[in-house]
Amino acid sequence: MITTGNHIWDKKDIFEYMAVPADSHGRGRRILRPANYAVNTPGFGLYEGVLNDGTKYAVMNLQGRVFMNSCDDPFRKADELLDRVAKNSGAKVILLDVHGEATSEKVALGWYLDGRITAVLGTHTHIPTADERVLPGGTAFQTDVGMSGPYDSVIGVETELVLKKFLTGMPGKFEAARGNPKMCATLIGCDAVTGRAHHVQRIMLGE
Numbered sequence: 001m002i003t004t005g006n007h008i009w010d011k012k013d014i015f016e017y018m019a020v021p022a023d024s025h026g027r028g029r030r031i032l033r034p035a036n037y038a039v040n041t042p043g044f045g046l047y048e049g050v051l052n053d054g055t056k057y058a059v060m061n062l063q064g065r066v067f068m069n070s071c072d073d074p075f076r077k078a079d080e081l082l083d084r085v086a087k088n089s090g091a092k093v094i095l096l097d098v099h100g101e102a103t104s105e106k107v108a109l110g111w112y113l114d115g116r117i118t119a120v121l122g123t124h125t126h127i128p129t130a131d132e133r134v135l136p137g138g139t140a141f142q143t144d145v146g147m148s149g150p151y152d153s154v155i156g157v158e159t160e161l162v163l164k165k166f167l168t169g170m171p172g173k174f175e176a177a178r179g180n181p182k183m184c185a186t187l188i189g190c191d192a193v194t195g196r197a198h199h200v201q202r203i204m205l206g207e
């Protein structure tokens, strides 16, 4: 699965790529956009699948509202998605990527969903946070998983170009940096029957 966020529509090729039926299990269906975007936009924010060993799983994608473009309430949308999973596949292993700017909003969603979902992992800031833990109800949580990309940069962009913009306020084209690539990830262990997490580990692989 690939989850996304506010850059999902940057290249228009993605519209057609994601225009697949809801019951498809093809590649276009396995890339998600935030579920709380406007109705009738292409794509889906929830996928339900089955692993080779028979374990049912679901992946959800939401976007925060604080300091970001407006979208529907991610808290109530999460309730709605969990209802749908309970009625459809009944999967217990459920992962949520919440793509959000504000740490408070992502932490709040973690507590809101604790005990009802396997993991709530934040993205968007590109900066990995050191707060990974399993909440009391058995939901693994981390405010932000962090960026996979060049760390000699300003969140992935060539440092000189960003500094110029901060120093002058002049517009300019941003380009991806290349130096010091790292991969950030978070590994979660969970009970396949209950879906509750028992382990969460922050990972940063260097060059």
Ligand SMILES: [Fe+2]
Pocket (backbone or CB within 6 Å): 005, 006, 007, 099, 123, 124, 125
């Ligand atoms: Fe983002």
